[in-house]
Amino acid sequence: MTDPAQHNAGKTCWNCPAVEFKGHVDFRACGQAAFSRAAEGQLVVECKRREEIGYFDPMSITYDACPEYEATEFGYLLRGMRVMILGMDGYLGWPLALKLAKLGCQVFGIDNMLRRELVAERGAQSVLPIGSMQERIESARELLGVEIDFRPIDLCDREEFFAYVEEVKPEAFVQYAEIPSAPYSMASVETATKTIYNNNIGTLNLMFAMRDYAPEASMIKLGTMGEYGSPLTGRPLFEGLFPGDAVLQHGDDEWSLGGELVPRDPVSFYHVSKVQGTFTMYESCKYWWLRGIDVMQGVVYGLHTPELMTDPSLNTRFDIDEWWGTVINRFVAQAVVGAPLTIFGSGNQIRGYITVADAMQCMIRLLASPPEPGQYEVVNQVTDVLSVRELAQTVARIGRDEFDLTPTIQRIENPRVEAEEHPYEVIHEKLEKDFGFSSQSNVEDEIRYMFKRLMEPSSRELIEASRDTLFPKTLWSGGEKTLEVVEADLDY
Amino acid sequence: MPTRKKLWPSDCVIWGTCKGMGRTVFFGIDGLSHTMWRDLADSGVMPQSAQLIKESQLVPMRSAIPEVSSVAWTSMVTGKNPGGHNVFGFTDIPDNSYTLAFTSARTVKAPPFWQMEGWGPSLVMNVPQTYPAQPLDGTLVAGYVALDLAKAVYPAARLPVFEEVGYDIDVEMALAWTSPDRFFAELTRILEARSAALDILWSQADWQTIAFIITGTDRLNHYFLDHYEQEGALRERFLDFYSSVDAALGDMVARLADDDVLVVVSDHGFELQEKVVNVNHVLKEAGLLVLDDGPRVTPASMQPESKVFAMDPGRLYLHRSDRYPKGQVGPGDESLLAKISELFTGFRHEGKPIVERIELGKDLYDGPFSYRAPELVLMPAQGVSFSGRLKSDGLLEDSYIVGKHTLEDAVFLCRSPNAVDLPEAMTVFDVLPAMNAAREGIVE
Numbered sequence: 001m002t003d004p005a006q007h008n009a010g011k012t013c014w015n016c017p018a019v020e021f022k023g024h025v026d027f028r029a030c031g032q033a034a035f036s037r038a039a040e041g042q043l044v045v046e047c048k049r050r051e052e053i054g055y056f057d058p059m060s061i062t063y064d065a066c067p068e069y070e071a072t073e074f075g076y077l078l079r080g081m082r083v084m085i086l087g088m089d090g091y092l093g094w095p096l097a098l099k100l101a102k103l104g105c106q107v108f109g110i111d112n113m114l115r116r117e118l119v120a121e122r123g124a125q126s127v128l129p130i131g132s133m134q135e136r137i138e139s140a141r142e143l144l145g146v147e148i149d150f151r152p153i154d155l156c157d158r159e160e161f162f163a164y165v166e167e168v169k170p171e172a173f174v175q176y177a178e179i180p181s182a183p184y185s186m187a188s189v190e191t192a193t194k195t196i197y198n199n200n201i202g203t204l205n206l207m208f209a210m211r212d213y214a215p216e217a218s219m220i221k222l223g224t225m226g227e228y229g230s231p232l233t234g235r236p237l238f239e240g241l242f243p244g245d246a247v248l249q250h251g252d253d254e255w256s257l258g259g260e261l262v263p264r265d266p267v268s269f270y271h272v273s274k275v276q277g278t279f280t281m282y283e284s285c286k287y288w289w290l291r292g293i294d295v296m297q298g299v300v301y302g303l304h305t306p307e308l309m310t311d312p313s314l315n316t317r318f319d320i321d322e323w324w325g326t327v328i329n330r331f332v333a334q335a336v337v338g339a340p341l342t343i344f345g346s347g348n349q350i351r352g353y354i355t356v357a358d359a360m361q362c363m364i365r366l367l368a369s370p371p372e373p374g375q376y377e378v379v380n381q382v383t384d385v386l387s388v389r390e391l392a393q394t395v396a397r398i399g400r401d402e403f404d405l406t407p408t409i410q411r412i413e414n415p416r417v418e419a420e421e422h423p424y425e426v427i428h429e430k431l432e433k434d435f436g437f438s439s440q441s442n443v444e445d446e447i448r449y450m451f452k453r454l455m456e457p458s459s460r461e462l463i464e465a466s467r468d469t470l471f472p473k474t475l476w477s478g479g480e481k482t483l484e485v486v487e488a489d490l491d492y
Numbered sequence: 493m494p495t496r497k498k499l500w501p502s503d504c505v506i507w508g509t510c511k512g513m514g515r516t517v518f519f520g521i522d523g524l525s526h527t528m529w530r531d532l533a534d535s536g537v538m539p540q541s542a543q544l545i546k547e548s549q550l551v552p553m554r555s556a557i558p559e560v561s562s563v564a565w566t567s568m569v570t571g572k573n574p575g576g577h578n579v580f581g582f583t584d585i586p587d588n589s590y591t592l593a594f595t596s597a598r599t600v601k602a603p604p605f606w607q608m609e610g611w612g613p614s615l616v617m618n619v620p621q622t623y624p625a626q627p628l629d630g631t632l633v634a635g636y637v638a639l640d641l642a643k644a645v646y647p648a649a650r651l652p653v654f655e656e657v658g659y660d661i662d663v664e665m666a667l668a669w670t671s672p673d674r675f676f677a678e679l680t681r682i683l684e685a686r687s688a689a690l691d692i693l694w695s696q697a698d699w700q701t702i703a704f705i706i707t708g709t710d711r712l713n714h715y716f717l718d719h720y721e722q723e724g725a726l727r728e729r730f731l732d733f734y735s736s737v738d739a740a741l742g743d744m745v746a747r748l749a750d751d752d753v754l755v756v757v758s759d760h761g762f763e764l765q766e767k768v769v770n771v772n773h774v775l776k777e778a779g780l781l782v783l784d785d786g787p788r789v790t791p792a793s794m795q796p797e798s799k800v801f802a803m804d805p806g807r808l809y810l811h812r813s814d815r816y817p818k819g820q821v822g823p824g825d826e827s828l829l830a831k832i833s834e835l836f837t838g839f840r841h842e843g844k845p846i847v848e849r850i851e852l853g854k855d856l857y858d859g860p861f862s863y864r865a866p867e868l869v870l871m872p873a874q875g876v877s878f879s880g881r882l883k884s885d886g887l888l889e890d891s892y893i894v895g896k897h898t899l900e901d902a903v904f905l906c907r908s909p910n911a912v913d914l915p916e917a918m919t920v921f922d923v924l925p926a927m928n929a930a931r932e933g934i935v936e
Contacts, residue, residue, distance in 0.1 A: 012788075022639040025594070027582040027804045028768070028879060029714045029893055030522070030561045030620070030707075031637035032665040041665065044594060044639065054599070054624075055637065057592035060790035065589070 006064075007436030008075040008369040013058035015370050017171035017216045018068060018078060019045045021289070022055060048216075072103055074364040075436055083367065084170035085109040086155050086206065087177030088148075089116070089133055092222075092300065092359065094316040096174060098307035099360050100367070101146035108168050110161065111177065112154035114198070115317070115324070118184070124321035124469040127333060127454065127462040128303060131313060139313035155202035165209040172367050173210065175221040177202050178273070182226070183415075183474040184323045185270035192269040199273035200280065207284035218370030219281070219292035220363060225352045225382060225426065227275050227296060229265030234423035238263070239296070239430055240378045241282060250427055267418055268476070285376040293366050297359065298352030298382030298426075301328035302446040303453055305357045316356075318454075321469035328353065328443075330470065331392055332450045333463050335399040335407040339470050340488070345414030347389030347490075350424035352382030355441040365435040380428040383439045393492035395447055400492075403451050409490040412483040417476045514751030514909065516611070516931055518569075518703040519744055520619070521737060522561060523710030525761040525901045526552040528720075532738075537731050540742030544756070548907035552900065554919040555760035557856055557869055558805050559899040561710065562595055564759035564920050565620045565635075569604035569703070571924030576859030577602040579621060580866060582637070583803050583880070587815055587864070590792035594637060597622050601861060605924055606630065606701055614701040615693055618661065618686060620759075631693060635705055636662050650693075657688040663708065668715035669892045675715070676729045679708040680736060687740050694747065704744065706737055713762045717895030721764055753908040753930040757923055761901030766875030768891045769846050771802035773884035778835055789883040796820050800832055806847075806870030806878035808832060829867060836870055841887065848873045871899065906930055 013019045024034040024041035034041055045058040049068050063069045063076040070079050083100050087093045088109025101107045111133065119125060130136065137148050149168075153160045155177040178199040179185070185195040203221065210217055228237045235255045238248050242263070248255045257263055266272045284290050303318050319325040320333035331341045354362075362381050371377045396407035414420060431437035453459060463470075473480040521529075529550075533542035556563040556574065558581055566572075566579040574580045578601040584593050593599075600621060606614035612629030616622065623638035625646035633654055634644035638661045645651045660682050667675035683706065690704060712733055719726040741756070748754060775781035782795040794801060796818045798811045810828065811819040821828065829852070836847045853865040872878055877896040879889050904918050908930035915922050 012790075025582075025637055025639075026665055026893075027560075027594075028877060028891065028896075029665060030710050031582050031594075032711055032714070033637065033639055033662050034665045042594075044637075052598060053586070053591060053593055054596040055594035055639070057594075057790060059788045060590055060592035060792055062792060065792070 006075070007365070007434070009062065009064040011063045011076075011369055013045060013047065013056075013061045013066070014043075014372050016058075016063075016066075016078065017081075017218055017370055018049045019047050019058055020216055021045055021373060025055075070104075072368075074103075074361065075368040077103060077105070077364075077368045078171060080104055080106055081172060081367070082106045082108065082168060082170045083172045083174065084165070084168060085174045085176060086202070087111055087175070088150060089113055089317075090176055091317050091319070092356065093174075093176045094136065095305045095308055095356055095360055096176075096363055097148055098140060098144065098146070098314065099305060099364060101140065101148055102144055102307055103364065106149075107146075108149045108164075108170065110151050110153040110155060110164065112156075113152065114179070118179070119319055119321065119324050122321055122323055122469055124319065124324065124466040125462060126317035127320050127459050127466065128315040128318040129312070129458060129462070130315050130317050136314060139311065143311050143314065144307065155205055156198060158205050161205055162209050162213065166213045170214050170217050172217055172370070173206060173214075173219040174363065174367070175203060175206055175219060178222065178277070179270065181323045182268035182270045183472070185268050185273070186476050187323075187474050187480070195270050196273050196276075199270075200276050203277045203280050207280060207288075207290065210290050211284070211288045215288065215290065216373070218367070219290070220366050221277060221281050221292060221294050223278055223294045223296045223378070224271065224274050225296050225298045225380065226267055226271045227264050227278060229267055230350070230419055230422045230424050231263065231265065232419060232422055234425070235263070236425040236427050237380060238427055239380045241278070241376070267416070282376045285374055289374040291371040291373050291375050293371060293377045293379060295362070295366065296378060296380045298354045299326050299328070300354055300356055300359050301326055302355040302357065302441070302450060304446075304449050305360050320463060321466055322472045322474060327388060328391055328395065328447065329450065331395040332399075332447060332454055334470055335395055335405055336451065336454045336460060337463050337467060338406070339467065340408045340410040341392040341396060342410050342412050342472060343388050343392050344412065344416060344472070345420040345486075347392065347411055348387050348421050349418060350385060350387045350422065352380070352426045352428070353384045353386060353443070354382050355446045358383055358439050358441050361440065362431055362435070362437055365431070365437055369435055379430045379435075380426055381431060382426055382428050383441070384443055385424060385426055386443070389490075391443075393490075394443060396492040398444060398447050399451060402448065403455060408488070409492060410485050411487040411490065412472070412485050415472055415475045415483055514749055514753060515699060516701045516753045516927060517744065517748060517755070518605075518701070518927065519741060519754065519756045520565070520703070520705035521709050521741075521756065521758050521903070522620070522705060522707040523713045523760065523762055523897070524758040524903050525898070526550070526903050527901055528762070529903055532731070532734055537734055538738035540738045540745065544741065544745055544907065545905065548754070548905050549912070550903070550905040551914065551918050553757070553902040553904040554917060555897070555899050555902050556920050557851060557871070557899065558807060559760045559897045560805060561759045562621045564902070565705075566600055567920045568757060568759070568923040569606075569619060570600065570602040571605070571921065572602045572859060573857055573921055575857030575862030575865060578861040578864065580864065581804055581807055585791055585803070585809075585816075588817060590790065590794065590817065592791050595621065596637070597624055597626050597634070605927065606632075606703065611701045613697055613699055614703065615697070615699045616703045617690060618705040618707060619703050620705065620707065630697070630699065630701075633659070633689070634661065635707055638662075653692050654689055657685045657692070659685045659689050663711055665711070668711070672716075672726060676726075676733065679712060679733055683708050683733075683736055683740065687743065706740065708733065709737060713895040714893050715895070717762060717764055751909050753927065754906070755923070755927055755930065756903065756905040758903040759920065761898035762895050763898050764875060765877045765891070765894055765896035767841070768877045768879050768889040768893075769841065770879045770881060770884040770887060770889050771806055771808070771870065772880065772882050773887050774835065774839060775800055775802065776884070780832065780835075783882060791882065793882065794818060799828060801882070802878070802880040803866070804878070804880035806872060807866035807880065808868040808870065810867050832868060845873050846876050847871060
């Protein structure tokens, strides 16, 4: 196990976004140069922050020996790193902005505010009250003493986005600017198109912007565990992209991928867009020597980080409707207002989960340790693997035992096309082993905290106002309908 | 006092009346050996050179130690030895670090002649070790190692001149073994572009000093000297390029007035390379250098018990406690120096020595930066080239290079209106004093 505080001490300038590749040089031939990255000879770079070094071998300076790096609880972090968050108004974008800013990073963000619009169109709203982006930035300045630069730019607006990237020259990007809803993507041809366009053109714009204006930057793109599907063979969900004929090992077992996708098996058009994003990123790293980490994130839940807890004016959005809320968040909201907790089909679908707080810790650690130029890396970002039924039972139990509620659990017909009984083994070793990650959360504590916040009158009122949107009705086969209850009042 | 001989250009009696009034042209042909120049001039490959040699005084010159271009050119243009200008090779490890840095204009701690009083305005083109371009009274485009043309040009406003003629500082090295045809074509194209830039800039100011270095010759010699020496298939193309260089020199000479000073120099000689010996491998085998295991070996991989390490080509540095974070060797450890010298003096490969002699840094260098000098410098046996790579798979390294530098047999030619005294054995350190003498009629 890597020491969490030192996990990247031995990384070198070759991993650092402040370093610019210059070429290869053969000093036995009087410093003759080759400019291709794949050339032979001594690799030569320049540091944009320490110009006085001139050309140097990037492997010869480690993070712990560089004055531009400072030790933090997340590892060595590039001092004042310029990070651009795409989708900063979102559930994850905002807490990440606050955490990075508190760590001394220069934070820049864009958002087209589409999420607010789409949630409102559905007749729902964030059940934690949130201010405008400007109001939240002002609060962050007053309460946390940090500056955040935000522009209301659509990632799909190439001209505006490219101009901002050229101006800022970020050292890292976080791609959160995607429509993150499987049911939304299945609701109609319009919503499917919007999802595919927004997610794929946005990511493509990011790749070209990096190529042209910030080629040394690292990027972290949010993938999803849903890209992998849930293979009925019982094959574990390996961390990475592999050749179709690869034979992979886990423990004492070997797994052949023959006959499978590589391995990707998306389960909605939203997930299709994420798989496309994965390949867009992979190919860009290959063609242009960009570097990035594709984070196959489990379902995120929860609502607290140290920064978010500072004051309600720093709230991040919290959605609970069918389209935009994630499963645990929705269960807690349902329990708070006395609506049944709805599980699809058997409820034995197993998924990976992670809290917002843990997800933020992971992101900072990944930002602190970029891959090498040209390297496309995948990490599986989950901490708990649980069935939907177990989760509903846990939420109901805590609501009943600790918050004096009387939750009920219903099984309803499954509107999705998915396996309800399946093996599920997620390999999630890299974050811990290579990035020093250690979970600071657990499911039950996070659920307790969510109950506390959502039972506050202001939130309860907002949930009540969105009550009609809590019950799922979007069918994968098309259209909407009121789903039949298969089994009511499940035990917990 | 060294003995000096008097050099009298053929018609300097006439030119002597206008001493110090003309321009100074410093024309470099990188890697041109005195022997080869004479041969090519005599054989008709370089007719302009033949004529110039007749009108001038040509002597062989000794390079700097180590005999690499960065050291030699910096010594010529500053008039200092490495202890005075701080360039001991292409690579350098800044004090109290293990950063493997590459020397540049920032490393040079003595002013080149174009930054001295009375030399400007100057046009400086392609002088090695001048990247990134530093401010001067004039225009400069740096020579190798310069991987970014925009930072190689001063003032920046001149950059379009170079871009418009397709100016490249260097030829892509991999072409030498992947496509010799393209390599030769690129050498010619780059020489033509360099000459075209000179043509444009020549008329744009009343230059007092012009420094113009042709570096393609060095690249050619490194990769194709065997074709020249051993009648290889590409010998004609090799000679064609030297003819082009000769024409460029002829064009320069034709531009000069009678009262201009012309100095033609090279930075080292050349000979065929027989083998590349990894010096650090020898040190590792002897237990004097201990490195961390790992796929990437850098100076930071050195363990505290390492006593000494090599940097290109044959510079040996003690792993001193006062210079390196993990070093444990005291400065001037005479017994260790003796042990290392003995190791290399007695070393044989296939029955032959790899070193001709070993120089002590304290004997070679003086000046404010001599404390940064290597403690020992291995002078290679004939045909042997030294590599200072820390990573080694064995004693010998593979290489596409066929030609290597020699300490002796560089070139110094002077055509000036003034009488010039030169040392009996000309060295690169004497070039600037000689130029001063040619301009003023006095050798300091």
